[in-house]
Amino acid sequence: MTNEEIKEYISAHAPNATFEETGEWLNIIIEAAEWKALATAIKGNPLQMDFVFCLTCVDWKTHLTMVYHLTSTKQRHNIVIKANLTIDQPQIETVAGIWRTAEFHEREVFEMFGVHFSNHPDLRKLILEEDFKGFPLRKDFEDPINMIKL
């Protein structure tokens, strides 16, 4: 599908979505509340976005942005979906039930950025220790003992 067709389809399911096409792939900025419904819609026909090849988060100091890189293994089109979250209470619906790879990736984002994924089946730390304090990949994180500043 061309970018125009994708945009049309997504606008129908997420009316507040805005688009940006300066990069390599079509970027879609949505509201966090719309994400679950949109995810269900784009997984099925006609977009068939069945493969999340990158799921991560970016700290902009004022807010966090969730970034989902999606592709279709059947039609080979790529899109990037972004959702801005507040820095005080970052919360977004999980998509672990739609793409199972999201379960591990969301756990990683949860411990590294402190984003809370509601309805996640098993939301706890994956890489860090249980009693680790703070969110290491946030910009304001400082570890007085182990961190080397360059």
Add this chain to the structure above:
Amino acid sequence: MYNQTEIIKDTTELGPEGELVVNMGPQHPATHGVLHLVVTLNGETIKKIEPHLGYIHRSIEKMCESLTYRQFIYVTSRMDYLSSHINNTACALLVEKGMQIEVPERAQYVRTILNELTRIASHELWIGAMAMDLGAFTPFFYAFREREMITEIMEDTCGARLTMNYIVPGGLMYDIHPTFQNKVKAFIKQFKEKVVEYEDLVTNNVIFQSRTKGVGILSAEDAISFGCTGPVARASGVNCDIRKIAPYDVYAKVEFDEVIETAGDSFARYMVRIKEMNQSIRIIEQLIDTIPEGDFVGKTKNVLKLPKGEFYQRVETARGEFGVYIVSEGGTTPHRIKFRSPGFSNLSALSHMAEGSKIGDLMATMGTLDLVIPDIDR
């Protein structure tokens, strides 16, 4: 909530439903690194596997935020240390894409050859280690004999036998060694003679076949849903070779087949890797005699500054799709960097694949995932 000390203490006592919790790792000969699996068993049948990661977590992503675009490439060799050239290529390609640096053809050819040699070396090590996990010791020495030739080529080229750093934004760090082409040809000759021995020793081995066939089955739908890539997904019949989907360097110019198997079991994953080595040889043969003369590195500025924006580069490592995602603010260091490691997603499918099988089969299932722990933990 999981409590580490509690689980380790209680392994000899049965749980409320008669289940037994066994800790596999973090020091276990078959995990080839510090991977900790908490296996819940019902008798000998696996009910659930919970991986506990982070024993070798170095927070490479955070570290890279304070490194320049020339420096961060060297850290990536320490993630998937068996595919270091390919990881470096991904980073170099991303910087070249972002800054529109032109790479000389000579560098592209050498990069592709080195990437394929790396892939063969990685698969060789995997065959040896995997057969050893299943109790066959001889293949390990056979595999390391050929791998040694590649390691020597790498040593001549860039001075390192592991964690090679040779690829820089714009091309290569140095020109190739004068004996490079001859040594690669000698390797191809030996490999073609000796790969038959693997077939006799491992592929046609009845014990090996009965331990891997029908074990750890992963369907195509599950492979896609779990984000599996590389030989793991291709053994389940998923077309996911980045070299075909989004060719980089000179992959678009060479002829090779994407190896696909449909059984989805451990034996299929083994076959994919064996066949991939032959395809890699095919790629090298097409390129080795036609390396163009000329510069080995393009013109670049001393200080690299990626323009403001977001960049993503995908490459095919020996384990699957490796991705680099960089958010740049226009400075000399990235604002945010994310490495999409193939092992992380492949590991997430382990519990699903091993569920319901015997604990003895876990070695075969986990072995054929080809996990490299520093790649998973990052």
